[in-house]
Amino acid sequence: MNKIVLITGAAQGIGKQTAIDFAKAGWIPSLIDFDQQELAKTLTEVHQIEPKSISVHCDVKNPNEIIKAVLETHDKLGGLNCVINNAGISKWKSPYELSVDEWDEIIQTNLRSVFLFSREAAKYMSKSGGGSIINMASTRAFMSEPHSEAYAATKGGIVALTHALAASFAEEHITVNSISPGWIHTGDYSRLRKIDHEQHLAKRVGKPSDISRACLFLAEPDNNFITGENIMIDGGMTRKMIYEH
Secondary structure, eight states: OOEEEEEESOSSHHHHHHHHHHHHTTEEEEEEESOHHHHHHHHHHHHTTOTTOEEEEOOTTOHHHHHHHHHHHHHHHTOOOEEEEOOOOOOOOOTTTOOHHHHHHHHIIIIIHHHHHHHHHHHHHTTTTOEEEEEEOOGGGTOOOTTOHHHHHHHHHHHHHHHHHHHHTGGGTEEEEEEEEOSBOOSOGGGOOHHHHHTSTTSSOBOHHHHHHHHHHHHSGGGTTOOSOEEEESTTGGGOOOOOO
């Protein structure tokens, strides 16, 4: 039986690595992204592992495009077992300078899309015995730097939305969990400094595969006793007390 996973923000970074790792694990990914050029490149790479994989161009700010992306995934691949809501943007601007339009763009991209993708996917999952929804939050839901208000609000909202959806979808046997990544380096890992790694209790900066492995764990039906949970994956950084010596 095929296992179908829909991944938003799949063209680059964590989303791309997750698509690759799910394909290697025997899943058929549906890659969702707005960047058509990078999406095509990623699909070519994933096709080398799982030729049945598809991509769907989608603006996750647009509710109609979300409905279409979920429908297309279900109809083309013959089902839907897991959704990974990974798409997200950020703007680091002073709260005095952030415009209403910029605030709304971040909210719609990062938070509203999670609700809409989850709701649309659940309509299909509920008819096929259940499934798994995994939402990408952030350690910034719990700690902040200046000028990150909109991004932090969306990530905190995702954590709260996760346990609310877990309660709402429980009767349909749909688990809903979130992952809060810390520093996950998506560029050239070799360019990181020793001091970058030493900031973490794990003594290294995170990699996208650290997140994709957790997604694979949460997606497995045998792990359905975990729901409504947020898992912090940050190398211990948020548990580290920092003193000036």
